[in-house]
Amino acid sequence: MKNIKLVIEYDGTNYSGWQRQYNAITIQQRLEEAIEKATGEFSPVIGSSRTDAGVHARGFVCNFFTASKIPISNIKMVLNTLLPEDIAVLDSKEVDSSFHSRYFTTGKEYSYTIVTGDRPPVIGRQYVYYFRRKLDIEKIKNSCEYFIGTHDFSAFKKKGSSARSSVRTIKKLTVLKEKNLIKFNIVGDGFLYNMVRIIVGTLLEVGLGRFSVEYVEEILESKDRSKAGKPVPARGLCLEKVFY
């Protein structure tokens, strides 16, 4: 059996997220279907994350085992001819049989994109969150610093999250404004369920002036989910990269 690692890009708009579900179309299902067509055997695909419905990815990583004789160098091309146009394999290679795309991650990078202005965007709306109200970007930037480092992110995870520990390390959190686009980039060793979306939602409260810049530190220390902001919508979120 070969262990194949794939890097994939997908537009999550028309999917109920990554993970296979009984009654909904997911990216995992589409990929497993393509692999089955290509190899003639069903191979469950292990994903590095369970992205939510509507979340996109430019560098999602997953792996699967196959006894197929298809040359590794052809897998990417074959899968791309079988996959729908909103999922693409960017890279494929054989890895050690011990490799597991979820357990082996050392970090992930996400982006979150907001569009401001006096009306919602039409072209490209699937990839951004429209936010009408004025935001103080300097305040947001200043608040970002509180997230850097190792913290207990209990206040920034969705209730019911199954992770054993809520301690995570954020290595980078930046916000960039260009015309009517605001782009967040966040790199960490791992993220709790909805963590990126709750962090961005909290930073928007800072940008609106409803939370003070320093209040973010208080939220972190409180470990109290009810103190942080609401999660921003899925469509603005994109998994950019998975590190190993």
Next chain:
Amino acid sequence: MKNIKLVIEYDGTNYSGWQRQYNAITIQQRLEEAIEKATGEFSPVIGSSRTDAGVHARGFVCNFFTASKIPISNIKMVLNTLLPEDIAVLDSKEVDSSFHSRYFTTGKEYSYTIVTGDRPPVIGRQYVYYFRRKLDIEKIKNSCEYFIGTHDFSAFKKKGSSARSSVRTIKKLTVLKEKNLIKFNIVGDGFLYNMVRIIVGTLLEVGLGRFSVEYVEEILESKDRSKAGKPVPARGLCLEKVFY
């Protein structure tokens, strides 16, 4: 009766073009449905162009007549709450009863966007044409100049085009390359059916080296459709602006 001029933006991906059809969903139909809901009366909408299936618009202009008492200042907002999220009214105002959004145009601006690189894009693929092969942009730029001015564009219109004259004036035709994006911008007093897409298709032949830079002049003078290139796909085309 008031004559209302609208400027609209739309994502043409999920529509069979602008013009109402019996068996397919079009932008005109969705707009007329929204107007009927808003005013209680059916008003046919006159469009400035008949964009094809999959073509987008950032500044499409249309007009309709209504006896409705809705204040003009509310029309935009009301229609935007009734329209699907892939169509938006950017501006609405009352114009003279003689105004006709098609007959009164003095010009239009289109953009055409190409993505190059070793694989088709996934995120944002609806708005671009993926072109794998290497293009010589300098050659394309040099060929662009032949189109500027007043010419008989018979070689650049789809057969069966109903326009009485094939003479049009191109005021501007530029091509810009930034990383793996190639963007064409074209301004003219009017365009024949498929004209922009055939011009871009012909320029791609120049970029590939299959047509010489000067051959474009020969195609124009020949007035022979079979000499020009194939039309590029609809999805890369966007009606940017209509002039009056």
